[in-house]
Amino acid sequence: MTDxxxxxxxxxxxxxxxxxxxxxxxxxxxxxxxxxxxxGKGKTTAAWGTVTxxxxxGYRVGVVQFIKGLWECGERERLVEDLxxxxxxxxxxxxxxxxxxxxxxxxxxxxxxxxxxxxxxPEVYLVVLDELTYMLKFGYLDIATVTAxxxxxxxxxxxxxxxxxxxxxxxxxxxxxTEMQEVRHAFNNGLxxxxxxxx
Amino acid sequence: MTDxxxxxxxxxxxxxxxxxxxxxxxxxxxxxxxxxxxxGKGKTTAAWGTVTxxxxxGYRVGVVQFIKGLWECGERERLVEDLxxxxxxxxxxxxxxxxxxxxxxxxxxxxxxxxxxxxxxPEVYLVVLDELTYMLKFGYLDIATVTAxxxxxxxxxxxxxxxxxxxxxxxxxxxxxTEMQEVRHAFNNGLxxxxxxxx
Numbered sequence: 322m323t324d325x326x327x328x329x330x331x332x333x334x335x336x337x338x339x340x341x342x343x344x345x346x347x348x349x350x351x352x353x354x355x356x357x358x359x360x361g362k363g364k365t366t367a368a369w370g371t372v373t374x375x376x377x378x379g380y381r382v383g384v385v386q387f388i389k390g391l392w393e394c395g396e397r398e399r400l401v402e403d404l405x406x407x408x409x410x411x412x413x414x415x416x417x418x419x420x421x422x423x424x425x426x427x428x429x430x431x432x433x434x435x436x437x438x439x440x441x442x443p444e445v446y447l448v449v450l451d452e453l454t455y456m457l458k459f460g461y462l463d464i465a466t467v468t469a470x471x472x473x474x475x476x477x478x479x480x481x482x483x484x485x486x487x488x489x490x491x492x493x494x495x496x497x498x499t500e501m502q503e504v505r506h507a508f509n510n511g512l513x514x515x516x517x518x519x520x
Numbered sequence: 521m522t523d524x525x526x527x528x529x530x531x532x533x534x535x536x537x538x539x540x541x542x543x544x545x546x547x548x549x550x551x552x553x554x555x556x557x558x559x560g561k562g563k564t565t566a567a568w569g570t571v572t573x574x575x576x577x578g579y580r581v582g583v584v585q586f587i588k589g590l591w592e593c594g595e596r597e598r599l600v601e602d603l604x605x606x607x608x609x610x611x612x613x614x615x616x617x618x619x620x621x622x623x624x625x626x627x628x629x630x631x632x633x634x635x636x637x638x639x640x641x642p643e644v645y646l647v648v649l650d651e652l653t654y655m656l657k658f659g660y661l662d663i664a665t666v667t668a669x670x671x672x673x674x675x676x677x678x679x680x681x682x683x684x685x686x687x688x689x690x691x692x693x694x695x696x697x698t699e700m701q702e703v704r705h706a707f708n709n710g711l712x713x714x715x716x717x718x719x
Binding site for chain 1: 524525528529542543545546547548549550551552554556558560561562563564565566567568569570571572573574575576577579593594595596597598599620621622645646658678691694695696697698699700701702703704705706707708709710711712713714715716717719
């Protein structure tokens with residue numbers, strides 16, 4: 322065995338030990354609250370990746386889309402025939418297209434009722450609240466209403482919340498937080514958003 | 521209209537103008553090179569979310585899994601029957617389980633040939649090179665080989681590369697880079713990885 326091989330083997334053994342120790346220490350089992358936030362690409366996409374994953378094991382999944390509702394959405398099209406997937410969409414689409422606080426609030430509260438139904442259903446293994454953070458930021462939804470529904474959900478249910486500028490009460494409750502930071506974005510260099518990739 | 525409504529309307533108009541301006545400025549159309557890196561959760565998941573999205577429009581997709589090959593993988597199970605999806609898996613699984621540099625290098629080069637085939641095929645709209653960064657870091661693959669294959673790929677093909685510690689040459693080439701930063705991870709607080717959520 323060369324020196325390089327030996328060094329490699331030692332490094333890999335150390336890494337394996339580190340991972341094994343962490344796996345052994347993780348003993349608590351329950352549903353998680355995950356927040357995907359930050360200004361970079363990948364928040365909603367990672368949520369849909371998790372939806373695909375959960376459906377792959379036959380779990381029931383609920384998705385509530387608070388903003389992108391009226392956009393074309395390839396992942397929704399791909400999965401929508403799955404009987405285990407339940408999707409609720411806010412009727413108004415992008416809120417900066419309507420510019421009417423009253424009708425946007427009503428549309429938000431209507432789709433929030435669907436979210437509450439999913440968050441109360443022990444058969445639903447994963448709930449995605451896509452772009453929820455903006456509803457709180459714009460004042461369409463009350464943070465206390467949201468945290469109450471999250472706290473009272475079935476203990477095995479995992480929830481993913483996506484969007485920039487997540488409310489500090491959501492961050493405080495979260496088990497896992499990833500901040501998707503934009504290092505570079507093609508769109509800002511004049512590259513067009515691509516069908517099947519960006520939407 | 522109340523003051524609050526007027527302020528809201530003005531803020532939304534400004535936001536809409538900003539987005540409209542950016543959309544108008546984005547005129548170049550070609551496949552993108554995207555890198556999802558950083559130590560947080562969501563890199564591979566966002567890649568699979570994009571796979572689901574592209575399949576939703578009927579595009580052909582190739583996925584090469586360089587490390588997680590032997591793990592259970594719900595998203596692969598969910599999508600694998602899709603005739604537009606081609607998945608190649610590195611045979612050895614987690615490299616720190618084998619701890620043999622020579623056999624890992626051979627396994628890496630074998631699956632890299634599948635990647636090269638996809639990267640040369642104009643029918644493939646999206647190629648995911650999942651966990652490729654570690655192959656470069658461990659010295660199983662040469663960076664020049666990788667950048668040559670990326671540079672010579674069909675101009676309409678988008679490539680997503682995932683993994684921590686992305687090589688600086690990959691970052692220099694990338695159109696979009698998101699760094700998934702771990703703010704908090706349930707696993708580090710003793711919570712078990714969950715089937716259908718974490719794998």
